[in-house]
Amino acid sequence: MSTADDVACASALVQLQGMTPVRLARLLDGFRPGMAWRAVAAGAHPADRRHRFTAEARGVDPSEVARRYVAAGIDVLLPDRPGYPAALVGDPGAPAVLCASGDPSVLEARPAVAVVGTRSATRYGVRVASDLGRGLAEAGVVVVSGLALGIDAAAHAGALAAGPDAAPPVAVVGTGLDVVYPEQHRLLWERVVSVGAVLSEAALGTPPHPRVFPARNRIIAALSDVVVVVECHGRGGSLHTVEAAARRSIPVCAVPGAVHSPASRGTNGLLVDGCTPVRDVDDVLTALSLARGGPPVRSRDGAGVPTEGHGPEDALGRVERAMWDAVEDTPTPVETVLLRTNLSLAALTEAGLRLTSLGLLVGGAGWWTRA
Amino acid sequence: MIANIPSAVLLGVDGRPVRVEVHVANGLPTFTVVGLPDAAVRESRDRVRAALASSGLPWPRRRITVNLAPSGMRKGGAGLDLPIAVGVLVASGVLDPGAVAGHAFVGELGLDGSLRGVPGVLVLADTLHGLRLVVAEANGVEASLAGGTCLTAPTLADVVARCSGRRPWPAAPEARPAADPPSVGTERAGDLADVRGHRVGRRALEVAATGGHHLLMVGPPGAGKTLLANRLPGILPDLDPDTSRTATRIHSAAGSAGATTTLLRRPPFRAPHHGLSAVAMVGGGSAGLRPGEIGLAHGGTLFLDELGEFPTAVLDALRQPLEDGVVRVSRSQGSSVCPARFLLVAAMNPCPCGEGGVPGACRCSPAARARYARRLSGPLLDRFDITLRIDRPDTMELVGHDAGESTAVVAARVAAARVRSRGRGVRTNAELDARSLDRFAPLDARASALVERHLRSGGLSARGLLRVRRLARTVADLDGAGDTIGAPHVAEALYLRGSRALLLGEEIR
Numbered sequence: 010m011s012t013a014d015d016v017a018c019a020s021a022l023v024q025l026q027g028m029t030p031v032r033l034a035r036l037l038d039g040f041r042p043g044m045a046w047r048a049v050a051a052g053a054h055p056a057d058r059r060h061r062f063t064a065e066a067r068g069v070d071p072s073e074v075a076r077r078y079v080a081a082g083i084d085v086l087l088p089d090r091p092g093y094p095a096a097l098v099g100d101p102g103a104p105a106v107l108c109a110s111g112d113p114s115v116l117e118a119r120p121a122v123a124v125v126g127t128r129s130a131t132r133y134g135v136r137v138a139s140d141l142g143r144g145l146a147e148a149g150v151v152v153v154s155g156l157a158l159g160i161d162a163a164a165h166a167g168a169l170a171a172g173p174d175a176a177p178p179v180a181v182v183g184t185g186l187d188v189v190y191p192e193q194h195r196l197l198w199e200r201v202v203s204v205g206a207v208l209s210e211a212a213l214g215t216p217p218h219p220r221v222f223p224a225r226n227r228i229i230a231a232l233s234d235v236v237v238v239v240e241c242h243g244r245g246g247s248l249h250t251v252e253a254a255a256r257r258s259i260p261v262c263a264v265p266g267a268v269h270s271p272a273s274r275g276t277n278g279l280l281v282d283g284c285t286p287v288r289d290v291d292d293v294l295t296a297l298s299l300a301r302g303g304p305p306v307r308s309r310d311g312a313g314v315p316t317e318g319h320g321p322e323d324a325l326g327r328v329e330r331a332m333w334d335a336v337e338d339t340p341t342p343v344e345t346v347l348l349r350t351n352l353s354l355a356a357l358t359e360a361g362l363r364l365t366s367l368g369l370l371v372g373g374a375g376w377w378t379r380a
Numbered sequence: 381m382i383a384n385i386p387s388a389v390l391l392g393v394d395g396r397p398v399r400v401e402v403h404v405a406n407g408l409p410t411f412t413v414v415g416l417p418d419a420a421v422r423e424s425r426d427r428v429r430a431a432l433a434s435s436g437l438p439w440p441r442r443r444i445t446v447n448l449a450p451s452g453m454r455k456g457g458a459g460l461d462l463p464i465a466v467g468v469l470v471a472s473g474v475l476d477p478g479a480v481a482g483h484a485f486v487g488e489l490g491l492d493g494s495l496r497g498v499p500g501v502l503v504l505a506d507t508l509h510g511l512r513l514v515v516a517e518a519n520g521v522e523a524s525l526a527g528g529t530c531l532t533a534p535t536l537a538d539v540v541a542r543c544s545g546r547r548p549w550p551a552a553p554e555a556r557p558a559a560d561p562p563s564v565g566t567e568r569a570g571d572l573a574d575v576r577g578h579r580v581g582r583r584a585l586e587v588a589a590t591g592g593h594h595l596l597m598v599g600p601p602g603a604g605k606t607l608l609a610n611r612l613p614g615i616l617p618d619l620d621p622d623t624s625r626t627a628t629r630i631h632s633a634a635g636s637a638g639a640t641t642t643l644l645r646r647p648p649f650r651a652p653h654h655g656l657s658a659v660a661m662v663g664g665g666s667a668g669l670r671p672g673e674i675g676l677a678h679g680g681t682l683f684l685d686e687l688g689e690f691p692t693a694v695l696d697a698l699r700q701p702l703e704d705g706v707v708r709v710s711r712s713q714g715s716s717v718c719p720a721r722f723l724l725v726a727a728m729n730p731c732p733c734g735e736g737g738v739p740g741a742c743r744c745s746p747a748a749r750a751r752y753a754r755r756l757s758g759p760l761l762d763r764f765d766i767t768l769r770i771d772r773p774d775t776m777e778l779v780g781h782d783a784g785e786s787t788a789v790v791a792a793r794v795a796a797a798r799v800r801s802r803g804r805g806v807r808t809n810a811e812l813d814a815r816s817l818d819r820f821a822p823l824d825a826r827a828s829a830l831v832e833r834h835l836r837s838g839g840l841s842a843r844g845l846l847r848v849r850r851l852a853r854t855v856a857d858l859d860g861a862g863d864t865i866g867a868p869h870v871a872e873a874l875y876l877r878g879s880r881a882l883l884l885g886e887e888i889r
Contacts (some may be wrong), residue, residue, distance in 0.1 A: 347579045359871035375769025
């Protein structure tokens, strides 16, 4: 049987109602996709004894399904065909069929690092993720993440901002490749497709469902040489990625956060459990064993932590200075700033507006944080 | 014979005069009431008959017809018992028509002939002004607040005896001197000095109380939102005589306790539970369009705790009264206009888990947060001049700071600032329109620059600007600043106005 036939049958299998990654893997265990398809349609497949798919498969023309994938610009990758990510070959949880928008070959001959974290990230987390994404891309490392809100998006955006010579990012999503989720990331999604690749094991049209994301996380872990968790809560999707990485003996790094910050509870817990702490991209590169010989790609003090005594805050007036000193790097309630400065609310809010317009502070509802 | 007795019934917060006509004629003994009586009035037949028998008064064994004129209007309430009884007595010749001339009667009868009070006597007394009003002893003080002549009696037998001149009427009851107000707000709620921390919250309360700016507090459970709101009535100044009278009338019509002994001097504080119906909120119902919570809050505060839990229909019913200061309730039996000018104070959590607002703290999905935020309509949120984040006080930060000012200190400042508003021809700064703002709240150069920057960056709309200028005027009044508004006042106003998107924990960009 031809490759084209296998690809068509594989995509038709993926599209069957009720197909899950586990069922698909069973159907394709020891069967070529073409054979598996015909066995399912004939009701003779040993992994489909209850003929769950038989009736539907009889009414489907695989080449028709294949044309839909071609029309959507989506490649169907099979483990023993060129294009399938080498990192997944031999993986115990490797997807039997992987769909790809863009160019999945960017993963070849490049190291990959997963940068993941919570959707409800703080400014701090978003900034670290963005810095890491950009730094890693500039160092020629493929940034792998999930295109979710918060940390994922920041990591992708950072990697895309690295310029044309940098390594392109790769996203693994839980929905079908024609279902952009979350909707506000459509532009980001398209930019990742245009330079890198967006991968999914889900059928076209698969909607976002809480079930699909943990499964997606195992692919993120399996594709990567190192997993970096930037911010995560005490429980949540990022810890699925960590678990999947641990099972594959892939090193996990975590970015330390304020011990009071709920968004860093998970990451700080990982550090206590012995994960490698990561401050900047050099730490990640070290973990990747890429910092071999010679000076690191980027020097550490360029990484943006405001160094004491050299910032624009030196030129501030007395009130602004007092306010700047009272506001921390994590969101500080207005109440606390009032108590620390003993200013009136009018004086404080005016200073706050000035510091915000200078770009030194970021204000929210009832809090400020250093930018 | 025919008797014609003046009385009145309630419709909303207004009284409607009613003539009780009683006709006693020969024929089979019957007792009918016509003229659109409701169930309570129809039952009064049985009460009147029993009361007359218990009082040792003869019951005419003839054909009795009672007509309540004007007969096209529905009448409710038990207050017509007494006029019907008096009418029967006059029509059957027990009482001399001359003895009751110039009198009006309002009261409910017990089966033993005792006279009971009814709600809304202050309003009814106003309606029957010019007549000598006979009411139950329980209603005496309230009726005398209206200023007319008021007579009281404990039983129906006493009414008959006093009308026919066999016994003298007692001296008119004295209204308790208004200098001794019950101070509802301050006594129950405790003092502002008990609130530790919450400098921003206290300031917002002060600004809201001074300028009549509606206030929305958003924060996690246990942060102190209710604590703060309960202390708001204490810092509000006393009601002006006009509002005091209107508010007392509304409370009287609603039959709420405490309003009957004196005119309300302290602003009322209403905090309905979120399970209330739209009718309970705006007023209505079958029995005479009883005033709702917003009417009862007239001149004072309406506090809605857990704003997000109120049914959308109930909240949206607030929009028109908030705009007009009155609520119009129309039903088939008539329509009523009830004054409803109140300070709206609301509290809610930022999201279902309650911890949202500060980035990273919330465990709700973005979809759940958006759903929660959608429960409140934009137009309603728009009515809040002050939207504020209230957080749990950080006890560590409070160490070494002295307690805040007491209610008395803040109340004095509020009262002083309100005097300045009155000089501008408005009760509170929230009522200033654009033209008065130009005149009374000009911005200095730095303040203008600040406002311009916000307008240009899209953070402020033209309507938002008006609100900010009103708020800034109030802030400046409280600080004792001159006529010109400075940049700090505008900055504080911008902060107090807040951002709805940020408050409800929407995504930070």
